[in-house]
Amino acid sequence: MNTKVFMLFADCIPVAGFKKAVICDLGRGQMMLIPKSLYHFIEEFEGADVSELIDTADDDQKEIIHEYIQHLEDRELLFWCDQTETTLFPKIKPRWQSPGMISNTIIEFNPSDAYEEVLLELNKLGCSYYQFRLANLAPNTLEPFNLLVKTLYEQCQNLNMFEIIAPHDSQDIDEQFLESMKKYIQLRCITFYNHPTNSQTIVDTLVVKYKAHPLTKEHVKSTESTANFFPNYDFFFESKHRSTYYNGKVTIDFEGRIKNSVSDTKSFGSIHTHSLTDVINQPSFQTNWYAAKDKVKGCQDCEFRYTCFDTRPLTFNEADQLYESEIACDYNPYTAQWAN
Numbered sequence: 001m002n003t004k005v006f007m008l009f010a011d012c013i014p015v016a017g018f019k020k021a022v023i024c025d026l027g028r029g030q031m032m033l034i035p036k037s038l039y040h041f042i043e044e045f046e047g048a049d050v051s052e053l054i055d056t057a058d059d060d061q062k063e064i065i066h067e068y069i070q071h072l073e074d075r076e077l078l079f080w081c082d083q084t085e086t087t088l089f090p091k092i093k094p095r096w097q098s099p100g101m102i103s104n105t106i107i108e109f110n111p112s113d114a115y116e117e118v119l120l121e122l123n124k125l126g127c128s129y130y131q132f133r134l135a136n137l138a139p140n141t142l143e144p145f146n147l148l149v150k151t152l153y154e155q156c157q158n159l160n161m162f163e164i165i166a167p168h169d170s171q172d173i174d175e176q177f178l179e180s181m182k183k184y185i186q187l188r189c190i191t192f193y194n195h196p197t198n199s200q201t202i203v204d205t206l207v208v209k210y211k212a213h214p215l216t217k218e219h220v221k222s223t224e225s226t227a228n229f230f231p232n233y234d235f236f237f238e239s240k241h242r243s244t245y246y247n248g249k250v251t252i253d254f255e256g257r258i259k260n261s262v263s264d265t266k267s268f269g270s271i272h273t274h275s276l277t278d279v280i281n282q283p284s285f286q287t288n289w290y291a292a293k294d295k296v297k298g299c300q301d302c303e304f305r306y307t308c309f310d311t312r313p314l315t316f317n318e319a320d321q322l323y324e325s326e327i328a329c330d331y332n333p334y335t336a337q338w339a340n
């Protein structure tokens with residue numbers, strides 16, 4: 001006789017934390033909190049015969065088992081099949097790979113610096129996303145910046161999108177700048193900070209943001225609530241192998257220093273004196289790239305670890321072979337509580 005068993009859809013992946021668990025529904029980009037007991041139930045009985053368990057369970061346990069299965073069914077997370085068919089539904093292998101060494105770059109634009117070589121190197125390294133931070137919209141900044149964008153557009157075939165962050169000038173100057181830039185279809189977002197108001201408009205594929213607050217270089221905690229989590233395939237599987245914040249990232253600050261991120265103080269070299277590729281190839285430059293959440297103290301016990309975009313500074317503790325951060329996360333996986 002064929003025994004009917006339940007299976008979770010391959011893209012619905014349970015992840016256990018210290019106190020709670022989640023199911024990441026990567027196809028629909030959703031995440032559901034579940035009790036640890038349901039996680040263990042799935043782990044033990046997915047693809048297995050539950051009838052024996054139900055036969056030997058008392059009434060309360062039977063009710064819980066039925067509730068568990070109903071819960072998963074209602075959310076379209078499971079399907080039923082014959083036990084002999086389970087091998088026809090393999091799980092997704094947790095592979096992740098990137099075509100390039102660098103995926104994203106932040107450049108604090110300095111009009112006195114020449115960036116053509118840097119852009120060509122970044123393009124060779126596979127960079128597809130750029131963020132440019134301008135100190136002002138004065139003509140002696142915009143003239144060389146226009147040349148930079150022209151080089152990016154004409155000579156960097158790996159360019160997928162770029163973003164500009166600049167201080168608000170006058171309304172006329174902001175609009176003139178916007179007008180000069182919006183011809184580039186890869187430009188996805190311009191943010192004017194220090195603006196009198198907060199607002200946002202969308203023109204075709206370009207998002208224009210006006211922000212009243214100043215631009216800060218401080219580490220912004222991006223893990224203040226589950227609204228900042230990304231339950232999708234790329235993010236989930238990259239998180240299993242790398243830090244989704246640091247991996248493939250390079251920053252060049254206003255002084256030309258090459259760093260891991262804008263808020264870092266540590267510099268690994270300068271575009272004035274070093275080849276960017278040589279600096280990026282230094283093992284120490286890439287240390288934080290490998291800070292997969294399973295290797296970060298605290299995060300390794302968190303149920304959100306493969307969906308959470310964490311921008312905190314990290315150091316590698318050789319003795320523990322773990323990464324750690326001096327900045328505590330707002331979520332405590334050991335109590336399953338958010339800080340107020």
Ligand code: SF4
Pocket residue numbers: 223293298299300302303304305306308309310329330331332333
């Ligand atoms: S503990 Fe780590 S994985 Fe969990 S929410 Fe905080 S930063 Fe993200």
